[in-house]
Amino acid sequence: VGADVVIASELTSVRSVRVQAVRRLTKRAFRARERRFLAEGPQAVREALASPGGVGELFATRDAVDRHRDLVAAAASAGVEVQLVSGDVMAAMCQTVTPQGVVAVCGFVDVDLAAVLAARPRLVAVLADARDPGNAGTVVRTADAAGADAVVLAGASVDPYNGKCVRASAGSIFHLPLAVHGDVAETLHALRAAGLRVLAADGDGDDDLDRASDDGRLDGPTAWVFGNEAWGLPDATRSLADDILRVPIHGRAESLNLATAAAVCLYASARAHRKA
């Protein structure tokens, strides 16, 4: 253990001011006020450290320091100290039932919608009022994998810095630009004004993904809009889309899970962009 990076005096008091300051970041109001959030587990921390200036503080159990030498090295490269903590302190800081022994306090990564658009994106995923953090995180991960240029959490969507969302993103929250915009209509208008075709994914759409793909409607710059898990997309949002497309249901399922439908749509776009 390099003495230059790892602070050997272990934090053991769950009630210490420093531990409480980390712990309160499990609550949205505190995250929003401080614009800081928690990345738990070696994978998320690794990606946070690779993101310039991404990590403010880093905490690890002795066991985790021994197991994840690469993280200690990455912390050293990033100029971040590793503060040793007891198992109890780690448990107090984390939201997972079985903490993985390492947690980073990170600065918010979201950018303005204007910055997303200035980069002339070709593929954007928009979540409109998506409420489930696991779904949202999985969509961020899938958008990253499909080569999307950005994800926009629009309307009353879940906080992307929610612990479950960060975990489900599997590090991808640090990989591609993420914007948070309170107004769905404004978001879609801005995307269209920037030259993207707005495609609403909706199980009730009368037009289907395969047909849109066959007739070239996925070939240009595209923004996919995915709605709420329970009620989908309201009419007001659907009316702002260029097309309302459903993923075809060939069997007897009523619908697809949000993250699953998003995967099929985003990968259809990825394929169209690489063929065209």
Add this chain to the structure above:
Amino acid sequence: VGADVVIASELTSVRSVRVQAVRRLTKRAFRARERRFLAEGPQAVREALASPGGVGELFATRDAVDRHRDLVAAAASAGVEVQLVSGDVMAAMCQTVTPQGVVAVCGFVDVDLAAVLAARPRLVAVLADARDPGNAGTVVRTADAAGADAVVLAGASVDPYNGKCVRASAGSIFHLPLAVHGDVAETLHALRAAGLRVLAADGDGDDDLDRASDDGRLDGPTAWVFGNEAWGLPDATRSLADDILRVPIHGRAESLNLATAAAVCLYASARAHRKA
């Protein structure tokens, strides 16, 4: 409330023998012994009732009976009595934090692998040692949506009758044939012998899904094999596949979530089958 269907004398004792008999079905060992499982919530119960002989017993709170008149009618058609229970009894029977007021005791629905093959399937999803019930249930739902003919839970895969798996399947567990087979190698041999091309989905595959799709390798009868969430597919399994294909990763994500990757693969097959 039709007196012929709804048993008006409400079960209120959490400790009654009947309630305990239902409650123990939340444990795998009891499910396996009795070959019965629980379907919670209106959607799952609706699908169970539509499946001939699917429901043995049906329990509902008075509130749920009032809210879901269609279920009472479906129960009547299926010749199943609705036993009223108190909120406490419902909570004791269910695994969800917020029970939806209705739960059915159902007979196991799985069939032999031989029966799956006898139906000459064109698209089969195989889970090899998949451990997460949410993933497994989502794959069942997605396979149903993509028009697959069956799902096989092979090797040490999670119990498909696990409450989380049943919920994630969103009723699809009652829609398409499901087989449970302890031996992955035997499963794959049997699928190949039945004329299916065995495609292993693996992030490390050196061949990719798009190429396989372009050169017609998805056009014939296909069995997709998806591995464990943490370690993927072991060499022994990969060596039994005709092709090892990865979903292309265009961005910086390390991998896709199991259920997401399965969705992209199964929908690629669905599209190939409908084009060919």
